[in-house]
Amino acid sequence: MILIDIGNTRIKWAEQQAGNLGKMHALAYLNANIDLLLGAAWQQLSKPESIYLACVGAQRIKQQVMYIAYQLWPDIIIQEITTQKYAHGVRNAYPDYTRLGVDRWLSMVAAYHYYTRPVCIVSCGSALTLDIIDELGQHLGGMIMPGLNLLQQALSKGTANLNSCSEQYPRGLANDTQAAIYNGNLNAIKGFIEQGLAQYKNPVQLILTGGDAEFLADSLKLVAIIDARLVLKGLSLVAKE
Ligand SMILES: Nc1ncnc2c1ncn2[C@@H]1O[C@H](COP(=O)(O)OP(=O)(O)O)[C@@H](O)[C@H]1O
Numbered sequence: 284m285i286l287i288d289i290g291n292t293r294i295k296w297a298e299q300q301a302g303n304l305g306k307m308h309a310l311a312y313l314n315a316n317i318d319l320l321l322g323a324a325w326q327q328l329s330k331p332e333s334i335y336l337a338c339v340g341a342q343r344i345k346q347q348v349m350y351i352a353y354q355l356w357p358d359i360i361i362q363e364i365t366t367q368k369y370a371h372g373v374r375n376a377y378p379d380y381t382r383l384g385v386d387r388w389l390s391m392v393a394a395y396h397y398y399t400r401p402v403c404i405v406s407c408g409s410a411l412t413l414d415i416i417d418e419l420g421q422h423l424g425g426m427i428m429p430g431l432n433l434l435q436q437a438l439s440k441g442t443a444n445l446n447s448c449s450e451q452y453p454r455g456l457a458n459d460t461q462a463a464i465y466n467g468n469l470n471a472i473k474g475f476i477e478q479g480l481a482q483y484k485n486p487v488q489l490i491l492t493g494g495d496a497e498f499l500a501d502s503l504k505l506v507a508i509i510d511a512r513l514v515l516k517g518l519s520l521v522a523k524e
């Protein structure tokens with residue numbers, strides 16, 4: 284089986300054999316030749332009996348990914364997983380549960396299943412999302428802000444004199460523009476996480492996932508579990524139903 288998570292920046296996938304989820308692979312697709320790169324990567328895989336896919340990216344990217352799979356394995360069964368109201372002990376807080384991103388939903392299902400509860404999941408991807416689930420599996424809701432990369436791009440797009448900042452700088456008050464942007468963005472993210480955690484009365488287990496999880500955990504000195512495969516783990520649980 285292949286499990287696929289299509290985000291707004293990267294396509295992530297892993298093979299699952301005999302119930303064991305393998306290593307996660309990722310393709311940053313925004314300026315990439317998806318057909319060539321994904322086709323080449325998947326050619327190395329043995330033919331899967333099925334594919335489970337979750338997508339918060341554009342529909343055309345999903346179609347492209349499915350097309351590549353059908354070209355390699357014409358009779359493959361591809362099952363798209365969408366957000367549920369309830370699964371594996373977790374109850375979605377959104378009144379219209381379909382509106383919650385499926386990546387957030389699958390991360391919650393996996394976090395509640397594998398880690399100590401209550402649990403707070405912060406996904407550090409294109410967007411930064413934060414969700415809290417209590418001891419009983421009730422999703423209390425969440426928050427969304429631009430991810431690190433989008434925060435950096437926003438200033439350069441909306442101002443005449445600021446460029447996006449790609450380097451790392453010492454933390455604290457800065458005396459040059461790049462370091463000031465860097466510190467502003469990191470502090471915004473720190474406040475987002477602290478304020479999110481403060482919404483819950485008791486201590487919660489913090490879990491970080493997504494492409495910037497390790498960098499943010501290090502830079503913000505967060506006491507957290509980092510699990511890059513959280514969405515894929517949730518996909519695996521839901522696929523087994
Ligand atoms: N090799 C990489 N290519 C692109 N982005 C990366 C890479 N490594 C880390 N990142 C960071 O990870 C973010 C994407 O994380 P990811 O969790 O895959 O997001 P999404 O689920 O939105 O596609 C990017 O915005 C970027 O800041």
Ligand SMILES: CC(C)(COP(=O)(O)O)[C@@H](O)C(=O)NCCC(=O)O
Pocket residue numbers: 290291292339382383384385386387406408409410411412427430
């Ligand atoms: C918030 C998101 C854009 C995050 O996507 P990502 O950063 O993983 O690409 C995605 O989960 C989404 O489109 N959610 C729908 C809105 C919601 O969850 O409320």
